[in-house]
Amino acid sequence: MIEIKGLKKRFGPKEVLKGVDLTIPKGKTTVILGLSGGGKSTIIKHIVGLLKPDEGEIWIEGEEISHADEEQIRRIRKKVGFLFQSGALFDSMNVYENVAFPLREHTDMSEEEIRERVIERLEMVALKPKEVLELFPDELSGGMRKRVGLARTIALNPEIILYDEPTSGLDPITSDLISQMIVHLKKTLGVTSILISHDIKESFKAGDWFAMLYDGKIIETGDAEHFKHTTNPYVRQFLDGKSEGPIQFQER
16 A cells, blocks of 8 residues: 655754655554654655655555655545644634535535535544534543544545554543544545554554654564564563663653
């Protein structure tokens, strides 16, 4: 579905990505694990064209998009749903208007069709439309904002969903609900997903395939069982959450 080849990215003097090679299998949820600030979000921002690589290629369904023009990027973005860490809802719009926004921007659907889609998508993320449609983002809990953001993300029936730290800042019960939804949407919509996270517990609930980013490169890939029993000292230390090991704490 997605092929990343030799991806490099520098911000000023800091080289964040040093040659990332990663294959994202179709119809699966791939989890990219790694330290905070290590470049995980930088990878997925390249996939939607928010960043351009210094070197390397990004292929989506056989199309190289890292040097695509604006028209190609717009076409690719219609295939990709991006759930930002904060939910990124429009504060001036209520829940209905937030979820309806991409439908109005990118389709010719009637208002009746839009309303049906909005209600359907809210129900898919375990929200009761009658209770939330008229609420504004500042009236929602953190978990509800994430779910409304997810409803908006899937409004256009994307083929690919990118999740940027979807459980960040949430309590354990809400985090578990978000993980269940990621699995549910994969099965219901048949989407290919990339999950950026350092939440080990929730990642293993939601993921099918795993990749570990360290020092700007992917150092290990495999399924859940492979990762749980890996002997790679860097991956082992990260999964065990220990300060002692080859990964040394650095102030950023």
